Amino acid sequence: xxxxxxxxxxxxxxxxxxxxxxxxxxxxxxxxxxxxxxxxxxxxxxxxxxxxxxxxxxxxxxxxxxxxxxxxxxxxxxxxxxxxxxxxxxxxxxxxxxxxxxxxxxxxxxxxxxxxxxxxxxxxxxxxxxxxxxxxxxxxxxxxxxxxxxxxxxxxxxxxxxxxxxxxxxxxxxxxxxxxxxxxxxxxxxxxxxxxxxxxxxxxxxxxxxxxxxxxxxxxxxxxxxxxxxxxxxxxxxxxxxxxxxxxxx
Amino acid sequence: xxxxxxxxxxxxxxxxxxxxxxxxxxxxxxxxxxxxxxxxxxxxxxxxxxxxxxxxxxxxxxxxxxxxxxxxxxxxxxxxxxxxxxxxxxxxxxxxxxxxxxxxxxxxxxxxxxxxxxxxxxxxxxxxxxxxxxxxxxxxxxxxxxxxxxxxxxxxxxxxxxxxxxxxxxxxxxxxxxxxxxxxxxxxxxxxxxxxxxxxxxxxxxxxxxxxxxxxxxxxxxxxxxxxxxxxxxxxxxxxxxxxxxxxxx
DNA sequence: CGGGGCAAGTTCTCTGAAGACGCTAACCCC
DNA sequence: GGGGTTAGCGTCTTCAGAGAACTTGCCCCG
Numbered sequence: 001x002x003x004x005x006x007x008x009x010x011x012x013x014x015x016x017x018x019x020x021x022x023x024x025x026x027x028x029x030x031x032x033x034x035x036x037x038x039x040x041x042x043x044x045x046x047x048x049x050x051x052x053x054x055x056x057x058x059x060x061x062x063x064x065x066x067x068x069x070x071x072x073x074x075x076x077x078x079x080x081x082x083x084x085x086x087x088x089x090x091x092x093x094x095x096x097x098x099x100x101x102x103x104x105x106x107x108x109x110x111x112x113x114x115x116x117x118x119x120x121x122x123x124x125x126x127x128x129x130x131x132x133x134x135x136x137x138x139x140x141x142x143x144x145x146x147x148x149x150x151x152x153x154x155x156x157x158x159x160x161x162x163x164x165x166x167x168x169x170x171x172x173x174x175x176x177x178x179x180x181x182x183x184x185x186x187x188x189x190x191x192x193x194x195x196x197x198x199x200x201x202x203x204x205x206x207x208x209x210x211x212x213x214x215x216x217x218x219x220x221x222x223x224x225x226x227x228x229x230x231x232x233x234x235x236x237x238x239x240x241x242x243x244x245x246x247x248x249x250x
Numbered sequence: 251x252x253x254x255x256x257x258x259x260x261x262x263x264x265x266x267x268x269x270x271x272x273x274x275x276x277x278x279x280x281x282x283x284x285x286x287x288x289x290x291x292x293x294x295x296x297x298x299x300x301x302x303x304x305x306x307x308x309x310x311x312x313x314x315x316x317x318x319x320x321x322x323x324x325x326x327x328x329x330x331x332x333x334x335x336x337x338x339x340x341x342x343x344x345x346x347x348x349x350x351x352x353x354x355x356x357x358x359x360x361x362x363x364x365x366x367x368x369x370x371x372x373x374x375x376x377x378x379x380x381x382x383x384x385x386x387x388x389x390x391x392x393x394x395x396x397x398x399x400x401x402x403x404x405x406x407x408x409x410x411x412x413x414x415x416x417x418x419x420x421x422x423x424x425x426x427x428x429x430x431x432x433x434x435x436x437x438x439x440x441x442x443x444x445x446x447x448x449x450x451x452x453x454x455x456x457x458x459x460x461x462x463x464x465x466x467x468x469x470x471x472x473x474x475x476x477x478x479x480x481x482x483x484x485x486x487x488x489x490x491x492x493x494x495x496x497x498x499x500x
Numbered sequence: 501c502g503g504g505g506c507a508a509g510t511t512c513t514c515t516g517a518a519g520a521c522g523c524t525a526a527c528c529c530c
Numbered sequence: 531g532g533g534g535t536t537a538g539c540g541t542c543t544t545c546a547g548a549g550a551a552c553t554t555g556c557c558c559c560g
Binding site for chain 3: 037038039053056067068069070071072073
């Protein structure tokens with residue numbers, strides 16, 4: 001073959017992504033600003049749509065931007081940096097883990113203040129994760145000594161739990177997952193993503209937080225052994241800490 | 251609500267991804283196994299190459315698989331190895347996890363900007379955790395493309411590592427823990443505690459964060475099998491999200 | 501003036517094709 | 531048998547085109 005001195009240049013989509021990232025990090029493009037769209041990138045760099053898309057996908061993947069269908073791609077400054085941890089957990093341990101977590105909300109017992117169950121259209125993020133248009137949502141509010149410490153919303157694909165007399169009632173530790181199992185969608189695996197952010201005013205009000213207090217937002221998605229997502233849980237933890245425990249092999 | 255005219259089926263690439271994920275999570279495809287390649291998926295599902303690629307990209311993105319150019323896409327499970335007959339994390343996996351986290355800081359390599367090693371009195375918190383008055387501290391700063399993404403400080407009980415020519419130099423993945431092992435204080439497990447907080451001005455400056463950006467602070471303490479704390483690591487992740495993956499026991 | 505509907509713009513999904521590049525194993529020559 | 535070469539396979543990048551799905555703003559109508 002022609003032994004062309006392979007320059008090893010970065011692929012086009014990567015160079016475009018780098019330039020866009022530069023504009024974001026330099027402050028040229030700010031939080032909420034709209035990035036150049038696919039058409040604009042095609043024209044500006046003379047590339048195909050797939051290439052332009054790929055460049056945007058890089059930033060979306062990095063969490064620097066979020067796409068809004070039919071509208072554009074927008075700068076999202078609270079950029080996620082990911083870290084993967086691993087931990088294997090038995091269902092009992094999971095229940096136990098929840099106990100630990102509860103115990104850590106200031107070392108006191110929690111009570112459930114309010115559970116709200118209703119069917120509603122999935123928002124953008126939930127639809128993306130669960131791959132469905134409508135969900136059943138359980139919203140909860142936990143209290144400790146009269147002070148709320150957690151807000152949580154659990155989303156289930158509507159077509160999976162439809163018709164259940166009471167949609168996944170609470171049945172103690174591991175109860176919801178057990179109920180999903182009864183329906184033939186037993187969760188086998190889940191992921192959690194944690195993020196630090198400032199609460200929205202409404203959230204701060206519900207949690208009774210003083211202004212300027214950041215929270216930990218956790219998004220958990222549970223999958224069946226077949227890989228089908230069956231639950232997506234989003235919650236916010238007030239100043240509480242989140243404790244993990246790992247063990248090395250002996 | 252309005253009539254829902256569109257049935258809203260999942261896109262093809264997503265359905266393929268779901269099936270593949272299922273095969274992984276169910277154990278049909280195991281750690282290190284090769285997934286069906288682009289050509290195989292094209293033939294099996296009768297789709298174009300781009301669609302097959304997109305399906306694989308989902309799994310790669312989720313961290314369930316890793317591509318190897320010129321070879322194939324392979325299952326990468328965070329699930330602890332069965333061959334060890336244990337539900338625990340191997341040091342290799344831990345090191346691997348760290349590598350992934352590094353790679354995930356925007357998909358590019360990190361470099362160590364600065365490593366500072368010195369002996370100093372333990373502050374209140376560190377003294378409480380490590381149970382000692384003086385510690386050796388390693389402070390580090392990671393950079394990605396000239397932008398810092400992490401601040402970390404590792405504390406070791408002075409009486410344990412005293413006299414080491416170079417106090418626990420960096421020796422690649424898992425290096426520090428291996429070095430502790432050499433000294434007879436091999437870590438057997440650790441805990442991590444996560445908290446959302448506002449960075450101090452100095453931290454924000456070092457991390458190049460805009461004002462008002464919360465961070466995730468992580469405190470990790472490693473213990474020997476005897477329960478003796480041998481390391482306490484505190485780090486801050488810039489606007490970070492923290493991704494965890496769990497597996498239930500079968 | 502308010503509301504409904506339309507049209508333009510945008511992302512999302514998918515098809516089909518082609519060359520570049522990396523890895524591996526079979527092959528050939530010594 | 532050992533070592534280097536090569537062919538084949540697989541992923542990676544890019545092109546061109548097209549319809550579906552969704553958002554938004556504008557226009558028209560009542």
